[in-house]
Amino acid sequence: MKILLITQYFFPENFKSNDIAFELSKRGHEVTVLTGLPNYPEGRVYTGYGFFKNRKQNINGVKVIRSLLIPRGKGGGIRLFLNYFSWAFFASFSALKLALTEKFDAIIVHEPSPITQGFPAIVVKKLKKIPIYFWVLDLWPESLSSAGGINNKYILNFFKAVVQYIYNNSDKILISSKGFRKSIEEKGDYHDKIVYFPNWAEDVISGGNENYPIPSLPPGFKIIFAGNIGMSQDMESILGAALELKSKIDIKFIFLGDGRSRPYVEEFVAQNGLEKTVFLLGKYPVEAMASFFSEADGLLVSLRNELNFNLTVPAKMQAYMSSGKPILAMLNGEGAELVKEAGCGLAASASNYMQLVENILILYNMSETERRVMGQRGFNYYQQYFKLEKCMDNLEDILNKKI
Numbered sequence: 001m002k003i004l005l006i007t008q009y010f011f012p013e014n015f016k017s018n019d020i021a022f023e024l025s026k027r028g029h030e031v032t033v034l035t036g037l038p039n040y041p042e043g044r045v046y047t048g049y050g051f052f053k054n055r056k057q058n059i060n061g062v063k064v065i066r067s068l069l070i071p072r073g074k075g076g077g078i079r080l081f082l083n084y085f086s087w088a089f090f091a092s093f094s095a096l097k098l099a100l101t102e103k104f105d106a107i108i109v110h111e112p113s114p115i116t117q118g119f120p121a122i123v124v125k126k127l128k129k130i131p132i133y134f135w136v137l138d139l140w141p142e143s144l145s146s147a148g149g150i151n152n153k154y155i156l157n158f159f160k161a162v163v164q165y166i167y168n169n170s171d172k173i174l175i176s177s178k179g180f181r182k183s184i185e186e187k188g189d190y191h192d193k194i195v196y197f198p199n200w201a202e203d204v205i206s207g208g209n210e211n212y213p214i215p216s217l218p219p220g221f222k223i224i225f226a227g228n229i230g231m232s233q234d235m236e237s238i239l240g241a242a243l244e245l246k247s248k249i250d251i252k253f254i255f256l257g258d259g260r261s262r263p264y265v266e267e268f269v270a271q272n273g274l275e276k277t278v279f280l281l282g283k284y285p286v287e288a289m290a291s292f293f294s295e296a297d298g299l300l301v302s303l304r305n306e307l308n309f310n311l312t313v314p315a316k317m318q319a320y321m322s323s324g325k326p327i328l329a330m331l332n333g334e335g336a337e338l339v340k341e342a343g344c345g346l347a348a349s350a351s352n353y354m355q356l357v358e359n360i361l362i363l364y365n366m367s368e369t370e371r372r373v374m375g376q377r378g379f380n381y382y383q384q385y386f387k388l389e390k391c392m393d394n395l396e397d398i399l400n401k402k403i
Contacts, residue, residue, distance in 0.1 A: 001399060002030045002103060006095070006121045007110035008069070008087050010035035011059055012046060014286065016137075016199060016315070017110040023392045025061045032063045032102065034094055034120060036087045039071040041228070041258070043079075065098070067091040075260060077150075084114035095120035099127040106399050107132045109170075115140040115159065118166035131171035133398060135197060139183050142308040164188055172398060179311035179334040195403055199315045200391040201322035201382055212291040218279060220250040221364050223328060224296040226289060227316045229259035229280075234304045237330060239268050240353035241360065242278050251364060253278045253300075256292060293323035297371065298345070298363050302330040305350035313338055318386040321378035326363055326371050330356045344378025 003024060007017040010033050017033070025031045038046040048054060049066070057064040069087035073079040098104075107130060109121045121132050141159035144150040164187055167173060173190055174197035175181060184190050229235060242253050255265065255278075262280065269278045284292070293299065299320040303309040310333030317335060320327050327345030329336055336347040346362060348355035363371065397403045 001105040003032070003399070004098065004102075004104045004107045004121075004124060005031060005033045005110065006035075006091070006107060006117060006124075007033070008036045008084075008091075008114070008117050009040055009110070009112065010038070010064065013038045013040045015110070015112065019200070019388060020108065020110065020392075020395070021062045022060050023388065024395075027392070027396070031061075032065065032098070032104070034065050034067065034091055034098065036069045036091070037066050037071075039069070039083075043073045043075060044071050065094055067094045084116050088114075088116035088119045091117075091120040092123050095123040096127070099124045104128060104130055106130060108399075109134045110137070111135055112137040113140070113143055115163055115166060118170070122166065122169045125169060132169060133172045133174060134166065134170035135174040135176065136180055136184070137176045137199075139180055139308050139311060142183065142311075145306075145308070160187065167193070174398070177311055177313050177334050183311060195398055197394060197398065198386060198391065199313065199318055200386050200388045201318040212288045214284065214288055214291045215281065217254060217292075217295050218252045220252045221297050222252050222254055222295060223298045223300050223360065224254045224256060224292055225300040225302075226256040226292070226319075227314075229255060229257050229262045229265060231261055232304055232306075232309065233259075233261070234302050234330070234351055235261045235265050235268075237351045237353040237356070238300070238302055239265065239272075239274075239278070241330075241356045242274055243272055244354070244357045245360065246272070246274060246277060248364075249276055251277060251360065254292075254296075255280045256282070256284055256289075258283050289319065290323070293320075293325055296323075296325050298326050298328045298360070299323065300328045300330075301335065303332075303335065303350060305332055309350075310334065318382060321382040321386065324372075324375040324379040326374040327378060328356065328359055328363065342378050342381035344374060344381060 005021050009015040009017060011018045021031050021033050037049050055066045067087060067090040070082040072083040107121045107124055109118055111117050125132050140163050141156045167188060167190055172195055173184060173193045174195050176199050178196055181194055245251050269275060301314055301316055313334045321344055327339055329339045329345060329347040332350045339345045339347045346359035348359055
């Protein structure tokens with residue numbers, strides 16, 4: 001098939017769109033990606049890219065076309081608005097040109113925020129009469145309230161109308177979480193369009209390397225948090241748990257990643273004398289995760305108690321499960337249910353750091369064998385439902401209208 005993948009985020013940015021494009025290309029499909037200038041998460045365009053630099057590329061056999069955008073900067077509301085709409089605007093013109101000069105059999109839209117990524121796809125659909133497969137990774141307008149703090153009813157109603165327009169023009173609405181179904185069906189008669197298409201694990205096993213060079217980790221019972229260190233991840237509650245366990249100097253909290261809340265974490269650690277139990281190691285490539293995870297006794301995932309988050313399974317959850325290590329979760333909804341269903345860890349409710357403390361101590365007091373069995377259950381669940389190859393098989397079936 002000739003497939004057009006539309007997404008604001010693509011390699012060298014680290015998103016699932018990379019896997020989709022490269023895996024479908026490996027399977028013999030001709031893939032074109034319409035994307036933007038890479039600027040996530042730093043907020044500035046990557047070195048080597050610009051108005052006259054690398055606007056057209058061929059990466060691993062995938063044709064890549066990059067539309068202009070206003071970089072997201074530090075992620076403030078106005079700057080994000082300009083980032084989202086500037087890309088949708090310029091990408092729609094690129095989509096028009098593609099529709100007039102190229103032939104495609106299907107359009108896949110990869111939609112973490114923003115929802116506006118659907119507009120360029122609709123331009124191509126209107127001209128070419130080809131189906132749109134819209135993969136929802138973030139619910140709108142709910143995410144504007146939960147993550148963006150926007151509660152103005154006129155803004156929310158405007159974006160609800162935008163969402164309905166995009167869903168109306170989508171032939172299939174792929175949902176990464178089963179919890180999304182109710183919200184989407186409340187916006188219109190989309191029951192027959194919805195198909196469950198979950199995230200898969202980051203390439204921790206097949207792309208990772210347990211011998212990848214990493215710094216020496218502090219000795220003791222190691223709890224690793226990997227990923228964005230942001231407001232959504234509720235660093236306050238994690239640090240509340242760390243403070244409660246301050247006297248248990250054998251229990252170490254290790255943070256891998258970066259984000260807007262990192263300065264807060266650093267300040268909290270310094271003010272509360274947690275330097276012996278809380279460590280921020282910075283960002284590392286995905287290839288290093290296997291090395292880090294192999295040394296972990298537990299892997300930590302957390303989200304605030306927000307409607308949008310409660311309906312979402314964090315993408316890192318599958319990566320954690322693929323490592324075969326126990327999961328310590330502090331969240332509500334779909335993510336917590338997954339931990340319980342797979343039997344791969346211990347789940348505290350969102351922001352309940354005292355319950356997290358109890359679960360950490362339960363895991364700490366388990367034998368290595370008990371922890372290994374718990375982690376193995378997560379790995380088995382990952383193999384059955386979240387392996388990349390299986391998900392790509394399902395995507396091909398969807399595109400071939402078998403699902």
